[in-house]
Amino acid sequence: MKMQLRDWWLLKKMLKQRYAQLSDEDLNYRPGREQELLLRLQQKTGKSQEDVIRMLNSFQVAYLQHALL
Numbered sequence: 567m568k569m570q571l572r573d574w575w576l577l578k579k580m581l582k583q584r585y586a587q588l589s590d591e592d593l594n595y596r597p598g599r600e601q602e603l604l605l606r607l608q609q610k611t612g613k614s615q616e617d618v619i620r621m622l623n624s625f626q627v628a629y630l631q632h633a634l635l
Contacts, residue, residue: 577626
């Protein structure tokens with residue numbers, strides 16, 4: 567899973583609004599270390615890796631739709 571770092575700050579904000587239990591440390595993203603992020607999100611949300619990826623993809627789509635308005 568690849569993410570654009572320039573978009574991460576907004577996706578992070580959206581995730582924190584949806585999942586209040588997520589901390590800044592939970593959402594710490596470093597390029598090349600996506601698996602670590604996925605694991606932290608799995609642990610905090612109780613979702614499977616596939617569900618976490620689907621969730622991140624849906625937030626990215628929502629961001630893109632909002633950016634185009």
